[in-house]
Amino acid sequence: MFFQQVYDKTLAQGSYFIGCQAKNEAIVIDAKRDIDTYLEIAKRNNMRITHVAETHIHADFLAGTRELAEVTGATMYLSDEGGADWQYEFTHVGLKEGDKIQVGNLSLTVMHTPGHTPESISFLLRDHPASDEPVMLFTGDFVFVGDIGRPDLLEEAAGIVGSKDIGAEQMFASLNKFLSLPDYVQVWPGHGAGSACGKALGSVPSTTVGYEKIRNWALQFGDDYESFRDTLLSDQPEAPTYFAMMKKLNKVDRPLLTAVPNHPSLTIDAVLGKEGYTLVDARHKNRFAAGHIKGSLNIQHNNAMANWAGWMLGYTDKLVIIAGEDEKEEITRKLMRIGMDGIVGYVHDIDKATLVETKLVDAADVDALKDKDGYCLLDVRNKSEFQKEHIPGAIHRFVGHLPKQDLTDLRDKDVIIQCQSGDRATIAYSYLEKAGFTQISNYAGSFIDWLAQGKETVKGA
Incomplete structure (x- = not known):
């Protein structure tokens, strides 16, 4: 048997050859x-991809x-379980409980x-030349290492009450x-740390049934369903x-x-002034702060880029991305993995454009200004981070929710933006600047710096 995990660290997503x-x-x-990743694996190992399958939509x-x-x-093998509302709408071989897929001597x-x-x-999976006993379980978003798939995504993301x-x-x-499975069965999940699916x-990339029985929190409740559900x-x-x-x-x-x-690759002159373009500045937050095109969104080219693009950009947007020429292919891959195909082109040099600087503040500024009339300290971290501990006087608005929120109450205030380490704060700053806010500043050091300065914090909502 040949086996290879293909892991996309940008979405913490695992696929399997x-x-x-x-x-x-x-x-x-x-x-x-x-x-092309899978085609290359097949070529190197003299194999034909004859079957493709998914664990869920x-x-x-x-x-x-x-x-x-x-x-x-290859033939597509996809689930026909879940009822009428959960059927794939294109030709495939449907799968139900107990069905088998034969791949050479594997099943x-x-x-x-x-x-x-x-x-x-x-x-x-069974590798029959070795044994008819199961050896691997590919769980998708069912069981992860130390966790299980969240059941609230359909309600939270798709509105299915x-x-x-x-x-x-x-x-x-x-x-x-x-x-009920043997303890020795290897478990290969669809995601690892960093995914929002749990x-x-x-x-770590994999586990075993036996190990999860003793360390996965979700398997420690016995028959106590209510406690399981609440947790x-x-x-x-x-x-x-x-x-x-995506659904x-x-x-x-x-x-x-x-x-x-x-x-x-485009020149900045060919882009500026054109209606309907969304400028995405993929440079590091420090370079963005030093000088950027007003109205551009700073979504840095790092492992989290696709995630924040999915939060902050629309699927009908015509995207012009500011990034180095050597970054084009990698950024394109990251965005195509979430179906964001509206890239018009890339701009590599913005020096000839009129640039603005980000207004930066430090901990002393925040301490002096946050409680003054007309000022607002805006914490754009996750809700759970804010509730765990935050700067006194801060109000909470998660950065990913800004595009769908009414921000009228912030319009007449001097808004100081902070997150945990500065990445999300620069996204929020660029979004508010694009939305016409002029009285904004960025606490680039954010909560980590606040703690390092020994400043006061509060816990709870």
């Missing part, structure tokens, strides 16, 4: 959209299952494991299936707004993108 070396056949589970990335099937001719048995979503399935309570009950039942995901639904991270679009695009027939696009 599994092959039978005797028959040179392979299956890819939960493929990312830039599929994903919310956090645009699956490359259809692109991979288009290029390789994968389908387990229906709803909870995160109604149609979720897991794949139990009441789905989190149904999902919690289904998850509790699905976990009994997991508990609240306590581990950072599961509490303190989940904010659900990114782009998740709703839709992963379910319906959509245009395919079988190669990474090569977008043009």
Whole structure:
């Protein structure tokens, strides 16, 4: 048997290439959209990708299952569980509880494991030349290392009222299936630490059924469903707004993108003054602060770029990205993985444009100004971070929610923006500047600096 995990650290997403070396056949589970990775693995190992599969209709990335099937001719195997509202709307081989997929001398048995979503399935792998006993379980967003999939995403991101309570009950039942498996079975989940699909995901890539039985918080409740439910639904991270679009695009027939696009490089003169363009400044926050084009959004090119692009940008936006020429392909990959295909081009030099500086403040400024009339200290961290501990007098608005909030109450104030370490504060600053705010400043050191200065904090809401 050949096995390789493909891990996208930018979305903390794992996909899997599994092959039978005797028959040179392979299956890819939960493929990312830039599929050249899997084609290269197949080429290097003299294998044909004959099967592609998904564990569920994903919310956090645009699956490359259809692109991979288009290029390789592989058959798509997708869940037909969950009822009429949770069916894929394009041709595929439907899977239900107990069905088997044969890949050469390997087989994968389908387990229906709803909870995160109604149609979720897991794949139990057997390597028959070695043993007819199961050896690996591919869980998608069912069981993670140290955590389980959240059942509230459909309600939080897609507005399906009441789905989190149904999902919690289904998850509790699905976990009994997991508990019945042999302890030695390896568990390979769809996500790791950093994903918004759970609240306590581990950072190691895999685990075992036995290890999760003793260390996963969700498996310690016995028959006490009420305590399980309350713990599961509490303190989940904010659900990114782009998740709703991913659910839709992963379910319906959509245009395919079988190669990474090569977008043009543009001059700043060709961009400025053009109606309908959204400027995304992907440079480091310090360079943005030193000089940027007014109205551009600072979404830094780092591992979190796709996540914040999904929060702050729209799917109909025409994007012009300010970044180095050597960054073009990597940024394009990150954005195409969440279906953000509206890139018009890249600008590499903005020195000839009229630039503005970010107004920066330090801890002493914040301390002196935050409680004065007409000033507002705006904490843009997650709700759970704010409730755990914050600067006295701060008000909370999560940065990802700013585009859908009424900000009228802030218009007549001098707004000082802070987060934990400064990254989210610069996103919020650039968003408010784009929205026409003029009396804004950025506490770049943010909460970490405040603590380092030994300043007073308060705990609780």
